[in-house]
């Protein structure tokens with residue numbers, strides 16, 4: 001009876017004309033056929049009423065003002081793309097390219113040109129209001145690589161000990177800025193990666209000087225003290241020396257904390 | 269000179285490396301793009317990030333813009349829309365992980381207003397403020413499927429014509445109209461349901 005009515009208008013045609021009808025653009029014969037179908041077809045007439053209501057609701061939404069610095073930030077972000085290799089070089093450092101060895105990437109990162117770019121990048125990250133995680137990370141990376149260069153050129157690797165390189169410190173800014181970690185997971189991973197290398201370095205430097213001494217001491221003690229006491233002491237040593245490396249170890253599935261402590265015990 | 273022509277000229281200057289032309293483009297379009305992103309994503313911070321991403325993408329792909337095929341306005345809308353759809357897909361997948369590691373308090377913020385109202389039962393006030401109405405509409409908009417949402421945003425909030433929308437979304441004009449109808453109707457149904465609960 002309705003739907004495909006005598007006037008010839010089908011539901012599909014009604015649907016197609018509905019926007020124009022609401023916009024008030026239908027005239028003459030088309031309009032009367034449209035109205036006829038609307039009266040005859042309950043489905044289409046309900047749809048029409050809802051669509052009109054929906055449009056009315058949408059009319060309540062006003063245009064919102066973008067943040068005041070938005071345009072400036074965009075220009076800053078894009079001018080960065082235009083004139084510098086900073087972003088590109090940083091990206092090559094920050095994004096872990098699986099195929100390339102870490103030291104290759106580090107060597108690139110420490111060329112004078114890149115360092116200067118990093119300094120510029122840092123300045124920009126600090127002085128621009130764009131406190132995005134990406135920028136926070138860039139600043140962190142730039143600071144990190146600079147300190148590395150200075151320390152390494154000073155040939156005092158042991159000074160690395162004084163650097164606050166805990167993952168938490170490097171990443172705190174990042175997490176504070178934004179909770180979504182997934183997006184910049186790669187960046188964080190590289191920081192961890194570098195750090196574990198540094199720690200290896202540090203340990204390599206310290207084992208040669210500290211360990212023999214310690215071993216001697218412990219040998220002496222072993223003669224004097226009961227085995228149980230001795231074991232306890234070793235655990236204390238472990239927690240004092242390697243508390244930081246535990247963090248790294250938990251990040252590396254290949255090197256578990258348990259494996260680490262077992263190795264430590266075997267060594268002593 | 270007409271507005272569209274001015275923009276075309278700006279684009280050409282920009283491709284040639286004119287920084288001032290680029291700034292002018294950003295000035296002209298950031299408000300519009302921000303509003304599309306805000307209405308689609310529903311959060312000011314997401315909208316800000318997305319708008320920046322849009323302009324970075326526009327900046328990088330500007331040379332591929334073909335003025336013969338579509339206006340710059342349509343083209344920038346396509347770029348925006350593609351990023352929004354990507355964002356939608358990503359956030360849909362992130363929702364599972366978000367619930368595990370999101371900062372406390374944030375998840376509550378992310379809830380659509382109607383959900384919060386549903387949880388707390390009928391509101392004490394019979395009449396909702398205008399501001400609250402807007403929040404309800406925005407929340408309902410968030411519940412529409414992305415394809416209905418983008419269609420009504422571009423038509424009813426951005427006032428684009430059907431042909432432009434069809435070009436931007438790369439679908440036939442008939443499909444655009446049908447999506448607009450369904451988007452509007454679905455929105456009204458959602459709001460009627462919410463209002464019945466609130467009142």
Ligand SMILES: [Zn+2]
Nearest residue numbers: 003011041044
């Ligand atoms: Zn019908």
